[in-house]
Amino acid sequence: MAKKIKRLLVIGLGLIGGSLAKAAKDRNLYDQIIGSSRDYKTLDEAIKTGIIDKAVQDIEDIATEMGDGDLVVIAVPTLAIPAIISQLQPLLSELVTITDVASVKGSVVEAVNEVYRCSPSQFVPGHPIAGSEKSGIGAVDAFLFENHQVILTPSSATGCDHIDRVKKLWIGVGASVSEMKVVDHDEILAATSHLPHILAYALVDMLSSMRKNQEVFRYAAGGFGDFTRIAASDPVMWHDIVMANKKAITSALGDLTKHIDFIKQAISLGDSEYLLDVFAHARETRNHFDQMRENKTYLKPIAQTVDYRVSPGGCIKGKVVVPGDKSISHRAIILGSIANGVTNISGFLEGEDSLATLQAFRDMGVVIKRPAKGCVEVHGVGLNGLQAPSGPLYLGNSGTSMRLLSGLLAAQSFDVVLTGDESLSKRPMERVVSPLRKMGAVIAMNKNGLPPLKIKGGVDLKAIDYKLPMASAQVKSCILLAGLYAKGQTSTIESVATRDHTERMLAGFGYHVDRKEFSASLRGKGELKSTIVNVPADISSAAFYMVAASIAPGSDVILPHVGVNPTRIGVINILQMMGADIRLSNKKEVSGEPVADIQVRYAPLHGIEIPVDQVALAIDEFPVLFVAAACATGKTILRGALELRVKESDRIQSMADGLTVLGIDVTTTPDGIEIEGGSILGGEIDSKDDHRIAMAFSIAALRAKEIILIHNCNNVATSFPGFVEQANKSGLSISEEKR
Structure with missing residues (x-):
């Protein structure tokens, strides 16, 4: 019996589709790479340059031949996807996997479901976070996806075998793969990708209408070039993206407009403190973005081992x-962030772990200033004032951050994911998750109880009396932090005394803790008041x-x-x-x-x-x-x-x-x-x-x-x-x- 040919069909051979075909071909991921395009010249160039093995203008010529294990990638402009799906639906076996590369998922999923009149198990919505200002078959890059992310947004009806095939393709070309809900994807991409492109196009368009536009562009500094580089992207593609994601983009534009109005008012009134706060917070957040995206350290990056x-x-x-106490530095940031008022910290340890905690609270909307070395100013938001972060909270190598924050975040109104570097991702979290689940928390982990931790929001925690099976200040502190939000009295009992920084600091923030030799108890729903913390x-x-x-x-x-x-x-x-x-x-x-x-x-x-x-x-x-x-x-x-x-x-x-x-x-x-x-x-x-x-x-x-x-x-x-x-x-x- 002849061996079955494993095929990849890429519909659309622009930058993304062509690069994917080339990457898969160079790595021998399939027996045959087939490319489809309405442009004969594009197909001819793709064959000549070794991007594909076979070219077809009409997908009907190949679709009926494809079967179990084969994969179709739709890499056409977003608004053209419904027509392709309509064409494929009567031709493809349900055993063939279908995916796409559109940067908007809501409109694509809606179109697919309308054509199929259901959510087909074979369709796996996907979006590679990679690209270039260049376009067309001439811009193909077989290494385009290496060390980049791909987001999949499957539904509950999507087949596991189909998801696995798509994951293997992207991992095979050097990308990492994560999953996300459709609505979350479109909201996040609207703010982080679509909105910046709109702003770049708008700024260049505004400057081009100035009477002295030649002088404007001649003397523009590097920052202008960096920011507006993306305005050189394909305008038709971005028109389609914006039209397909109108709701999320409109919302993001509204939020930005309000923020700009505040900045405009601050400039007009000479409010330098407000401007400095905005700029300092933005700088720290931007630095954290680089660290999280590239898994860097929080201090000066060390490129080598x-x-x-x-x-x-x-x-x-x-x-x-010697530097300030790490345990106390963590807790000062945590309690200062959920207190009412401004907490001033001196002696703060500016090391990787405590900076991870600091940035996590910045990501949740807390304004934290670092005016001088070892000094930190935390503008607390109160017990219920934390905001949902825009993505996972990256905690670097800090096990203390992950274990303590899991207790605090188990009671918030929003979902959150806690991640870390390779080392932290191998550290067990069951010993904090288990008591939190007894309190009613909903937390998911990887197999063997390892991070990341996926914490569901909107859960009412109940107080517990918990006897620690193994002495651990981190577990004790995790439970007490969760107890701040629980109705009734939460107690921890230890066989031997462990460090009591959390209990001492809670008292310093005006929160009563009933302490005995091996136990600590507190009642939830109270209030923390800002204070001064000197870290020894x-x-x-x-x-x-x-x-x-x-x-x-x-x-x-x-x-x-x-x-x-x-x-x-x-x-x-x-x-x-x-x-x-x-x-x-x-x-x-x-x-x-x-x-x-x-x-x-x-x-x-x-x-x-x-x-x-x-x-x-x-x-x-x-x-x-x-x-x-x-x-x-x-x-x-x-x-x-x-x-x-x-x-x-x-x-x-x-x-x-x-x-x-x-x-x-x-x-x-x-x-x-x-x-x-x-x-x-x-x-x-x-x-x-x-x-x-x-x-x-x-x-x-x-x-x-x-x-x-x-x-x-x-x-x-x-x-x-x-x-x-x-x-x-x-x-x-x-x-x-x-x-």
Whole structure:
């Protein structure tokens, strides 16, 4: 029996259709690529240049021959699609998959349903977010779709096999594929694509009517060229798009007109503060757009992978000021955004993770200013004032952002999707989603309980009493944030105390929390009032220098204004049990959080069995504590630390692997590790893209006999921007290598 030929028919060989045909042909995705066009010259050129294998002017000549597994792509102007569908409907088998590339989906779906008198299972509406100002067969680019998105808008009646075929085509030509509702697609594209084209056409048309238009264009700056570049696109195509998406575009134009009127009024009245707010907010939002679209970091983009080469030896001396507390920075932005009034934050950690939280609230309509380094001004919108973001909230590498925001957003009136980078997308979210579902939240995840999280809005949450199966401040905080919106009293009960920053800060915002040793309770439907938040230095960042000074002979370091919250000082307690020389002075309370200056001098360490009640108090500091254990005499034993396996990496295994490379005897258990102190050698370490793993092994080099090369250190910026520069000033010797 002869093998069935797998065919792709592309109707319309302009830029999109021709590029798709060429890309599929070059990658051998089909046995035969067929092109259809009413223009004979276009077909002739497509054959000569190898864009297609076969040309047909009349689709009736090929449509009846197509069968199961074959795919038809309609790549004609939007308003011409109904005629093509009418022509195809009586000819194609229902086993043939049909898709399109129109940038408007509502009118296309309506036309298809009218022709078929139902929603056909074989039709998969699609829209590649790619293009060029050039058009026609001469503009064909086989790489046009690489690293671009394609949006599919299937209905509930669309067949899964047909959707899979279309996905395989687009993925095969280098694109990524996502799905969206038709109405959401048209509203979003109206604002982000159709409206900018209308504005570009309108501006160029206005300037062309000026008496001195030649001078206008001759002296136009680069910004004019960048903005109006899209006005060189095919006018017929854009006429069709605008006419097909009238409702959504009219709405977007109305919103823009109101916004421009406000700006016009501000200019007329000399309201410089309003103008500065608009421009600053727009700049930050535009930068975030680039970061989200290209999966970039929030700080200065690093185009290459960064490794650390750390020379052996050295000691730590002097005063070292570490960045602000990450946990408190997150919570200050969250609570400030839903409070009434303006909250001023100082000492804010300008690292990747906390900036992700900041931008998420900007995306939900909160005005947040950053007037100076470490200072943030949050214009709260109240408990019910958040607005639906225009798309998914991209949270980078921040698990704290995703877990805390899932609780807050489960009670909003709008749907929202929480996404992150590759690392965050592998982190389990079931432990926050499960209690939220008990409260009535509707949240969908990928298989195995992984992000993205799709949270349905408009749900009334109910209060619960929840006993945490595993100690976690993130889970506790998630539930309490959801409890702000629930009717009645929400309570969390822990087996051991975890960090209580959320409870302390809620009190600082005037919201009563009933606290006992292992429980926290609050009543929903209250009000948060703006306040002043002074973020202390992060004890998790200070921990690296505390261990560094403890293990390197001759060290003497002072770490000022460090947060010493009783639920966070496990690292101090554990190091002192091991024999470390640590002293606290200048103790005081700032914004509800205890702070102190910490002095650490070198002292020989010895191994211990870490008390279980200290585990939750030092959960983020264990990577560097494992380095301290490797430099101590005797054995250090840790148990009850299962949470370490679900951090940015499996921190038990990541540290065990690295320490083994460095010659340390290590044994892992399901919830802990045993480390026999010894001599640290040199070697190559994989940080697993985990910032704390990378920094911990940098500290280990102080006692190493040879160079330690640490791979994949880009994510250090998530919690400690400027780590390498500061570490080198303090006594380490780290060089960054990019590859």
